[in-house]
Amino acid sequence: MIERTPVYELMDHTADLGIRVKGKDLIDLFENGGKALLHLMVKVRSSGKPAPLKLKVAGNDLPDLMVRWLAEILYLFEGEKVIATAIKIDSLSPTGLEATLWTSPYDPRIHKIIREIKAVTYHRIEVIEKKGLWEASIIFDL
């Protein structure tokens, strides 16, 4: 299950919402990024038995991969009306990842929406290694 407070901090942005996420390695970083996005959007609770969903995402480099990965999670909610209740990255390279998401259908009676996120932007996107840890900065359009 997605823990209540995933590892991220808010960055100040006048119109939108920025976060800084950390991870002990790239897999941890990308998992935390996905969990942070869900944490910002919705109070995550599973409804019924969560169904596993395999996801493959390709990107041109790590920052592009991060934007595309988070955009997939956002689309699952906005387009397919399902919410990921748990996330596991199975494999990751700088240009692609494979993940398993456990998903529940969106049910407004169970899932409390916290805020609408319109999109994951490329503005000042950053994925960097710092003293053996990985860190990403991401700005969402609200």
Next chain:
Amino acid sequence: MDIKIKEIDKNRWLIPKTGDMRVPGLIFSNRRLIREVQHDQSLVQVANVATLPGIVGYSLAMPDIHWGYGFPIGGVAAFDMEEGIVSPGGVGYDINCGCRLMTTSLKADEIRPYIKELIVSLFKNIPAGVGSKGAVHISSRDEARVALEGASWAVKNGFGQPEDLERTEDHGTLAGADPSVVSDRALKRGIDQLGTLGSGNHFLEIQVVDHVYDAVTANRFNLHEGQITVFIHSGSRGFGHQICDDFLKEMGKQNQPSDFHLPDRQLTCAPLNSDLGRRYLSAMACAANYAWANRQVLMHHTRETFLNTLGLAPASLGMRLLYDVCHNIAKKELHVVNGQESILCVHRKGATRSLPPGHPILPQIYRETGQPVLIPGDMGTYSYVLAGARGAMEHSFGSSCHGAGRVLSRSKAIKMAKGRSIYRELEDKGIYVLSRGKRTLKEEMPEAYKDVSQVVEVVHETDLATKVARLRPLGVIKG
């Protein structure tokens, strides 16, 4: 990074051309407003836009400028059709986010006792907030017609009157739309959202005309002190968000013009004279049309709600569209540059078109007055109606500001609102607000925005648009 600016006069600031900038930056602002953006990324964003290939004149910003993503919010830039580019980040995710203002025959004194009842009914009848579904059920075939025809699809299907179309920018239909270039994902997101308000800064507001500055133009606009008006702010919903997202990814860092050093990945672009550039403009036009149909449907449901709640006949309500303007768009327009007429692709990211009296594409009803320019304030203060003025064609590619502009981040607003009831504070001011989320009310509280009257003053003094009337909110619904 702080950007160096020079004061040209009390309402104009120059960012001199440095580094990769192809043109200087020009910001319409006064001393008080410019201070609010001097130390965030807004001015850097003006300078970044100035590096885009084929930019003409200046990278411009309106007085409501604030930090966006890619372009600043309040940014305007025009591009040469041969040498220039189109950038999805210069239009934004909410393609054709915009406003419409309706006038009525109602007087505030008569309606005041019914405001709460009206707001409660509007809140029930107008889907708002995250995940809301529209009251209109459309098929995939209908959705493609919406994308092609815009507001005219809505009118043909019983949502409004033919006269609404001439009172809408571009008659509510942007040319060049091609639904075949829109992704299945965008179509899927759009199919159940037609007729929804959205969340965040989107709203529907019942207002009273509080002050008239220009009696002659106000009269032509059918605006009179004490009269009830209704203001709607919404856009193209998930349909537009997905189209922007799709094309940003396709344009990508690796596909940029060879003479362009990308300063921010959100500024990826494609030459206007390329298949990718043309496809984006066709998909963007679909989203623009979706947004116009959306606001047309929202207006229809608003009118029905007023009629049913107040038990009035349509003639007694007299609800008519004054105008509908978009503020996130890229459009091919005719402008005069260095004495020569040329077609340019004008990007407006949080800016409103402002056409002066006599402009040939204005409908007959507004040919003498200039185009109505609608400027919403925050929910605790005024909104303004202005008329397009000649200075806009001379200085800003026919553009004006689009709103108050945020000054506080959402997290700062929430901190500032801690322990306060924004709902109660507004009610004490005579403004009844209903919102789907408590957080939205805090994030959108009046202190989070610039002083809209200052923003409007700059626009008025620089002749981008001139003040006609001021509107005060009485009731608001928010997502």
